[in-house]
Amino acid sequence: MATMNMIQALNSAMSTMMARDPSVVVFGEDVGYFGGVFRATDGLQKKYGAHRCFDTPIAEGGIVGAAIGMGAYGMRPVVEIQFADYIYPAFDQLTSEAARIRYRSAGDFNVPIVVRTPYGGGIFGGQTHSQSPEGLFTHVVGLKVVIPSTPYDAKGLLISSIEDDDPVIFLEPKRLYTGPFDGRHDVAVKPWSVHPASEVPEDYYRVPLGKASIVRPGEDVTILSYGTMVHVALAAAQESGVDAEVIDLRSLIPLDLETIMASVNKTGRCIVVHEATKTSGFGAELAALVQRECFYQLESPVERVTGWDIPYPHAFEWQYFPGPTRVAAAMRQAMEA
Amino acid sequence: MLHSTRLDRQAVALRPARNAPLTLRIPEPAARPGEPVNFSKLRLSAPGAVRRPALDAEPRAMHDLAYELIRVLDENGHAVGPWAPEISSATLIAGLRNMMLTRVFDERMYRAQRQGKCSFYVRSTGEEAVAVAQAAALESTDMLFGSYRSQGLLIARGYPLLKMMGQVYSNALDPLLGRQMPVMYSSREHNYFTISGNLGTQFIQAVGWAMGSALSGDTRIAASWIGDGTTAEGDFHYALTFASVYRAPVILNVVNNQWAISSFQGIAGGDEAPFAARAVGYGLPALRVDGNDFLAVYAATKWAAQRARSNHGATLIELFTYRAEAHSTSDDPSRYRPADEGAKWPLGDPIARLKQHLIARGEWSEQKHASLQEEVTAEVRNLQKEAEARGVHGNNHTASPKTMFEGVFKEPDPRLLKQRQEAGF
Numbered sequence: 205m206a207t208m209n210m211i212q213a214l215n216s217a218m219s220t221m222m223a224r225d226p227s228v229v230v231f232g233e234d235v236g237y238f239g240g241v242f243r244a245t246d247g248l249q250k251k252y253g254a255h256r257c258f259d260t261p262i263a264e265g266g267i268v269g270a271a272i273g274m275g276a277y278g279m280r281p282v283v284e285i286q287f288a289d290y291i292y293p294a295f296d297q298l299t300s301e302a303a304r305i306r307y308r309s310a311g312d313f314n315v316p317i318v319v320r321t322p323y324g325g326g327i328f329g330g331q332t333h334s335q336s337p338e339g340l341f342t343h344v345v346g347l348k349v350v351i352p353s354t355p356y357d358a359k360g361l362l363i364s365s366i367e368d369d370d371p372v373i374f375l376e377p378k379r380l381y382t383g384p385f386d387g388r389h390d391v392a393v394k395p396w397s398v399h400p401a402s403e404v405p406e407d408y409y410r411v412p413l414g415k416a417s418i419v420r421p422g423e424d425v426t427i428l429s430y431g432t433m434v435h436v437a438l439a440a441a442q443e444s445g446v447d448a449e450v451i452d453l454r455s456l457i458p459l460d461l462e463t464i465m466a467s468v469n470k471t472g473r474c475i476v477v478h479e480a481t482k483t484s485g486f487g488a489e490l491a492a493l494v495q496r497e498c499f500y501q502l503e504s505p506v507e508r509v510t511g512w513d514i515p516y517p518h519a520f521e522w523q524y525f526p527g528p529t530r531v532a533a534a535m536r537q538a539m540e541a
Numbered sequence: 542m543l544h545s546t547r548l549d550r551q552a553v554a555l556r557p558a559r560n561a562p563l564t565l566r567i568p569e570p571a572a573r574p575g576e577p578v579n580f581s582k583l584r585l586s587a588p589g590a591v592r593r594p595a596l597d598a599e600p601r602a603m604h605d606l607a608y609e610l611i612r613v614l615d616e617n618g619h620a621v622g623p624w625a626p627e628i629s630s631a632t633l634i635a636g637l638r639n640m641m642l643t644r645v646f647d648e649r650m651y652r653a654q655r656q657g658k659c660s661f662y663v664r665s666t667g668e669e670a671v672a673v674a675q676a677a678a679l680e681s682t683d684m685l686f687g688s689y690r691s692q693g694l695l696i697a698r699g700y701p702l703l704k705m706m707g708q709v710y711s712n713a714l715d716p717l718l719g720r721q722m723p724v725m726y727s728s729r730e731h732n733y734f735t736i737s738g739n740l741g742t743q744f745i746q747a748v749g750w751a752m753g754s755a756l757s758g759d760t761r762i763a764a765s766w767i768g769d770g771t772t773a774e775g776d777f778h779y780a781l782t783f784a785s786v787y788r789a790p791v792i793l794n795v796v797n798n799q800w801a802i803s804s805f806q807g808i809a810g811g812d813e814a815p816f817a818a819r820a821v822g823y824g825l826p827a828l829r830v831d832g833n834d835f836l837a838v839y840a841a842t843k844w845a846a847q848r849a850r851s852n853h854g855a856t857l858i859e860l861f862t863y864r865a866e867a868h869s870t871s872d873d874p875s876r877y878r879p880a881d882e883g884a885k886w887p888l889g890d891p892i893a894r895l896k897q898h899l900i901a902r903g904e905w906s907e908q909k910h911a912s913l914q915e916e917v918t919a920e921v922r923n924l925q926k927e928a929e930a931r932g933v934h935g936n937n938h939t940a941s942p943k944t945m946f947e948g949v950f951k952e953p954d955p956r957l958l959k960q961r962q963e964a965g966f
Binding site for chain 2: 309
């Protein structure tokens, strides 16, 4: 065991897999010699050589396209897109190619790639360093979408993603890289070292895809969340005094519908919380599933607390970000409904 | 020729008037329907006239080759010049047969579409040498990232025609289980990468595959094919950049058949410089080759393959040819180009030219050719009967609809098991 922040845990996952499997290669913009703009690949090139961890041209479509070809060859590329906001040039390769190659070739070829990308707001990143595009990828059949919220999960989920034979979009909440931010921007953020989930095995372990985690058991209302919003939901539960059951979905595709249903059938109430904009966001899918599967147990409408339907603003960071006050208000409202 | 003198660059530059209105050039082909065919602006070199550089030549020392045209067969069918390959008559006859097979296959599948037996088809007529000669120049273990007009590659690799027909008919023989439109073949066994409808995506994937091969210390190389129109896609730029940066063992082929559906190659930028010349700026060697000259295509591909295998990296090859038929069964070229343009293509027909060469070699005759034509026609006809007995498009002889819910992921998807039940399969 070692105490790690999320960056160190991700680094450890890649290092662990590079040591175990010679077909694992890591590449992206600034990931090689420099070790990544967030340090996630720090030391990997030195440890495993430039043939295992290298820099690429600034071309997201090229990075993912090359990874697909390399995956088809038989490697397991783990590529980095510096910010999720810059993944769009690779959208064609991800949606038209990576997601469909197994299906369209009837299993002749598969694409065992992981696309790691920092996402989410709360860092004054403005319009192009704050976005949460997960809903674009959950809508693409053939892609898996994974989002950790702690160092322990980050390593275990990344290892599972690397070992998975299907393409995985691995979204890393950059606001959580160095500490468990709960949306209370006016108080100092504690480092991961004081959080129990910073205890991370140095060796190989997995956290399975498709398994949600109940991070706070409760009886009154179910909160469905992931990434930074898991910590916001916990803070909101404390602030509201509502006995909320907070679920960290951990992977959106595959989705742990059983855990969700069991919780909502118990509490009778459900709030979906995400940073992404509301309309057609992943929360809409969750709300539709919950109302369909738990209709007779619901005591209030399924609510969504999300980013507003606007591009992520710079100066209005905390008016946009769905912080604990907004989530707590939704909890109390659900209880009164 | 291609645009009015009013818009000619030099005329604009010499115009002294200040604040004259700007004008935008919209490139136009040399001839439209009803107008006389005009090939006066084609950049053609004489057969045998282009030099053959050393395999390890610096890309910067061979810029001229991007503007010349490598040709081996002269007008009498003799192989001339430094690119004339050492190639056995047996290999050439096999190549001729594969080209003829490809053409007959195309014609019969085209007719099947007209009869409503398949939904769609794409012929490669006039471009058979590109696929067949290149396949002959590569090892069977090299990975091919083709386009939807690369059927000759599969045929040359001995892929069963019956299965190809099954794919076109989406019938019980279709290895892709009815999931793909006709001609979007895939065969891991034949190292033929799954064809995508999205143009250009395979170009950078081929580079990635080649990078994987090099990273693994393998000896295999990759090759990819796109058309002149697709060079305008971003993936073309990604592929050349990555191939150059990492010196990837890949052959990047641009099949310039002059037309991207209704757009002439000038719309993709081909009037300003040959597509081969794109490689110059990336520091990659480029060869511009007569795509209807089997021997030139073979020799250039061999050169590029050997270069890649010797770790000298990627080569861009522009294969200069002409799309003799419609873009697809959904297209009518008489609406945008002269009807006789293909027939007047100055580089002729690849099958006729190889036939002439083999006859000049003393290895072939009109009689042998006619009987080979009969043989391949009978072969395709018989296979077509067999294929159609297993179903044609739309008559429910496809794979079971329940299979359409399978294979999205490696493991069964619980959502899809449920949706399959909902759908009643």
